[in-house]
Amino acid sequence: MLWLFCFIDRANIGNARIAGMDDSLELRGYDYNFILSCFYIPYILLEMPATILCKRIGPGWFIPTTALLFGICSFATAFVKTRAQMCALRFLLGVFEAGMLPGIAYYLSCWYKRAELAFRLSLYLVMSPLAGAFGGILASGILRLGHFGSLTQWRMIFGIEGIITIALSVLSYATLTDRPETAIWLSSEEKYLCKLRLKLEHAGQTEAINTIDRAKLWRGVMNPITLSTAVVFLFSNITVQGLGVFLPTIISTIYPEASTIQRQLYSVPPYIVGALFDVFVPALSWKLDRRQIFIVISTPTIIVGYILFLASHSTTVRYVACYLIASTAFVAGPLSSAQVSANVASDTSRTSAIATNVLFGNIGGLVSSWTYLVKDAPDYTIGNGLNLACAFMQLVVSLGTLLWLRRDNKKREGRNVVQDLAGLDKQEIEYLDWKHPLHALCGDNPMQLKATTKGNGRGATELLLAAIKGYLPIAKQLLELGAEIDAPRADTPGRTALEGAAEHGGLGMVQFLLENGAQTFGDGVWQYY
Template identity: 30%
Template sequence: MSEKQEHVDVLEEKAIGQVAEFDPDSLAIRTLKRKLDYRLVPIWSLLYLFSFLDRSNIGNARIAGLEQDLKLTGTEFNMTLTIFFFGYILFEVPSNIMLKKVGPRLWIAIIMIVWAIIMMSMAAVKNYGGLLAARFFLGLAEAGLVPGVIFMVSTFYTRRELATRNGLWFSMATFSGAFGGILAYGISKLHGKGGLLGWQWIFIIEGAATLAVCLVAWFGLADSPEKAMFLTPEERLLAAERLRIDAGPATETEFSWSQARLALTDWQTYAYIVGYICGSIPLYAMSLFIPSIVLQFKYSVVTTQIMTAPAFAAATVTTILCAMSSDRFRERGLHCFVPSVVGCIGFILLIVTKDSSVAARYVSLTVTCCGVFSSAPAMFAWFSGNIGGHSKRAVAIGLIVSLGCIGGAIGSQVYRPSDAAGGYVRGHTISACLCGAAAIMSLVSKTIYTLINKRRANFTPEEYARACQGKNLLDKHPDFRYQT
């Protein structure tokens, strides 16, 4: 045996020994998690911040004059929002397969370069058709980021650690709402500079910033714990071994088409899709139309851009707190249920207070934002933690987020221009009903998982032996326990 191999074997034995002995608060694991948190979570957060800015800045561009300058009529603006999700839906599963095959560093950098160029080119559109085309290809390029990040989180952290990390990067969706309005206000002051309009500068500057962030993705990300060069060799082995133990019987890591196809026949995939659609419609409706909703409060255009910030800032805090609570109590279902109920109440308040004071309406809006965004991290942790095996999980995540984004396409049509004068009551009503449906789906899924876990725990030796038969059991293995 070579000296190098002996050294590797020693490291492996030491890492395995640490995993076998430690509790989650041991020094070795705390040091490892701190390194992962300081290196990866900020990068994932930064990538998603720019992703969400680039997909939703069209709402700020609208306030800055895009709709008038391109002479959009009727529901044409809504269609430019909807078509984004057509590209998004088409490419998410293929993108996650490519991510698994070529590695996250290269793949994420490639798609970011593409969408940054598309973002900047949107400043050159002259009519409705050009804007439609640009938004479609923007969705196609951005499609790989969200399922890719969800998958990456699941390959670096144990199942009990997923919600907090997902909450931290996903909170950038709400932070971008707070930050994006102020940023758009500042950029729009360049109106007339270089012969360009304010909304054109929004697309150019935010797209150029995304292009710069590509370098962060390339140099900062790692394809897997075993290839994370910012960790010591011993830490890389420790990271891989603790994930193997956490996965239990669902330890497959190499790409396999046979295991990837299992995602298409698992009831979990479709249950999560339904829940994701119900939750994403009000989430995207709020993200895309909050400037238009705030404009109904009779603020000036400039003040409207700034006043989108406080509601999103509050939602950022509640999203992170809800995610941390989900990991702290090792619970997913209620952490999806409660925020969905809060979102439902918020939309009802928006209807009830439509003729009330601006303060009452703004508080209602803030409650709504806190509700619709806060359930997402627990949902991401739920399906990425309950679907075993890298190949199956990669495809399932792509499928869930992809088909779930049908909700985004629908959400872009919820608030119609014709409803503005009436306070968008119809849009609020639809969103409230869907938040309620998402809450019900959470309770149903939690109940099913609880019953399955109880049944597996009470297997007789004969039942256990039968359940262990077959190949590619992954999360179907009787030793696997679902998170509830």
């Protein structure tokens, strides 16, 4: 609900525009586009600092506080008298909303595993298209009131929606918690399980809660998947933010004879279609444990939609194009955030990866504020052409990322974990982050961990090699990642990790394997008395 009204408070300026805001504030030429840009400048610049602050103080305090502040800004917008005042409040709105999207994405990544995250992200990002639909319905209902206290016309939209946001933010102080370990509604066993589920996916990580490490921040930013996915989200968000702010204006050019309330309502159905796809596609992604391929295949419908806008002047065709574009335009939001989160290991690098993705996306939002210009009306050839080019680039970059992922994972499958980590201490292994040889990058065909098959070209398993060399931390990580503790060599029967430990690895390794359920020794069963 917080994200719903976060997006409404950002996009309701589009509803206010067709309700008389331009005439009331005497906006001319590019004034409207300039006002939109005032929001995105602080939104982009403060994205990373706000996300780091969210990790530092905890999402349970950070998210409600930012929601309260941007709700106050939205309410105050109802009382502006000049363009300068509107610009100032849009600037402050950008300041306070900067950490909301990456903050919630980071918060959910503290609870859910890789495969689960995309669908969970979609359950809150679906509020983006629903904000367009609900915002249109709410705006039409508000305009029927006639007045709200001293507020009339478009001012009521900002005033009433701002009050709702403030109320929700106050309520969220009592409902949000920082992370599973501090959730009062979970038992101690459930808290431990939540923590363990995530730890098993991130090899070598022992990071303390609420700590910031610059090296890990940089790891998250410079991950190739973070950067390529962020570029995809940049192109995608040009379309998404353009839809959020300009769809009521586009509808006005398709149905110029319709009343203001009818235009508000015409914008609702495309958003509803977008909301349905925004849940369905990530749900399918969750079931199949694939993300990148769905980012790729969600793009063609957007391309077709903008081609129809450019090729036809038919009212029906152009309105159908709105549905095609809205259907999959919003999908990249949850999928991209889930993808960058899944492809880093530590909590800190996950924070910076999500922030980088959202930062690039909001650069796209800034561009979107200048895609539909007054001089380009009513066909908006420039805006539709730019969005078509962006959709094509989204397809090219996402497809290239998919192919790179397949290639990189194939290379990782042939690596020898024990040799790669030999000589590294615990901190050095932790700083490897996504470069850790057991960290599989998540593409269309995630790396199949070779923890139970050949490790050195002679048939030995990775666990056997670790046992022979006495590398206890590596053996522990292999078991956490699903290595079969009694898996024999591939080329000769018998030889298990327990036998290797008994011969070469030392008493500590033998005891560790026995405590973790090892039984097979040679060709028989090891009896531990």
